[in-house]
Amino acid sequence: MQKLEKIIGYHFKDTSLLALALTHKSYRKDSNNERLEFLGDAVLDLLVGEYLYSEFPDKNEGDLSKMRAALVNEQSFMRFAKAIHLDEFIIISANEESNKGREKSSILSSAFEALIGAIYLESGLERARELTYNILKKIYPKLDSEVLFLDYKTALQEETQALFNEIPQYHLIQEIGPDHCKQFEMALVINGIEVARCFGSSKKSAQQNCAKVAYQQIMQKKLDSKVTLEISSSCTAPQGKDK
Numbered sequence: 001m002q003k004l005e006k007i008i009g010y011h012f013k014d015t016s017l018l019a020l021a022l023t024h025k026s027y028r029k030d031s032n033n034e035r036l037e038f039l040g041d042a043v044l045d046l047l048v049g050e051y052l053y054s055e056f057p058d059k060n061e062g063d064l065s066k067m068r069a070a071l072v073n074e075q076s077f078m079r080f081a082k083a084i085h086l087d088e089f090i091i092i093s094a095n096e097e098s099n100k101g102r103e104k105s106s107i108l109s110s111a112f113e114a115l116i117g118a119i120y121l122e123s124g125l126e127r128a129r130e131l132t133y134n135i136l137k138k139i140y141p142k143l144d145s146e147v148l149f150l151d152y153k154t155a156l157q158e159e160t161q162a163l164f165n166e167i168p169q170y171h172l173i174q175e176i177g178p179d180h181c182k183q184f185e186m187a188l189v190i191n192g193i194e195v196a197r198c199f200g201s202s203k204k205s206a207q208q209n210c211a212k213v214a215y216q217q218i219m220q221k222k223l224d225s226k227v228t229l230e231i232s233s234s235c236t237a238p239q240g241k242d243k
Contacts, residue, residue: 004089008131010119019091021118024107026093033114040117043125047116047132048072055143063145070148071136075155077109080135086111103162152211159218164191168214170207173197186210 001018005011012018025032048071052064059067070076081087087102090111101107120128136143153168160166173185184203188196188210196213200206 001089004084004086007084008115009134010123010127010131012118012122014122017118017122018115021114022086022089022111023091024093024096024101024111026096026101027091033111036114036117036121037110038113038117039120040113040115043116043120043128044077044113044132045072047125047129048136050129051133051136059145067145067148074105074109077112078105079139081108081112083135083139084112086115152208152215156211156215156218159215160190163218166191168211170210172203188214190214 001012001015005018020031021033021036023032025034045068049064049068052059052067052071056064056067087108090102090107092101092107096104096107116128116132119131140148156168160168169189171187171189173187175182175184177183183199183201184206185197185199186203186206186209187194188198188207195217196210198206198209198213200209
């Protein structure tokens, strides 16, 4: 526990609170981190919104909401957790351990939310803010809309490497339209299967659109306990704005 405290730069007065934040329900049904997770989720929603409001004074409400949504989610919080090596400290059952529970986004994100909730409960918003901001700056040294929305590509790559030991492949299908309003069609292939085909106003945005389709498909199949890629999906026809 002391090693984790050193990493995050915060020393718990009540070490039992830290232990509770790290305890997954698989390990202990009657005393686990679910309540702290609930609290931490609310604190993080506020802190990330506050951070974006301060960092992007020229962004409107719609843009800020989209950016917050890209940061306040399970996949993003898993990345936060990994940034402080939280996977090394979570307390899970032997069964979850054998099922690679330390790599599961749901367990990691929950533990991170619970950790923030515990710090908030013990020392207030300022200390929770300090840790959250530090992690944001570490993961996103040059945070902007494009970097955030490209995170679908990063998230998808993490999933496909874990599931198939393979990196997604993006192939340019065609370029259409005049130079001032060109649209690019990209295809995404994973494990030998074309999973998505999408348009974008640039190659990067088309790749991002493909990655979003594939990532959401994988997440849904995970919920259904069927992690296979069998159905090829496609975005809508090219329009003036990316989806």
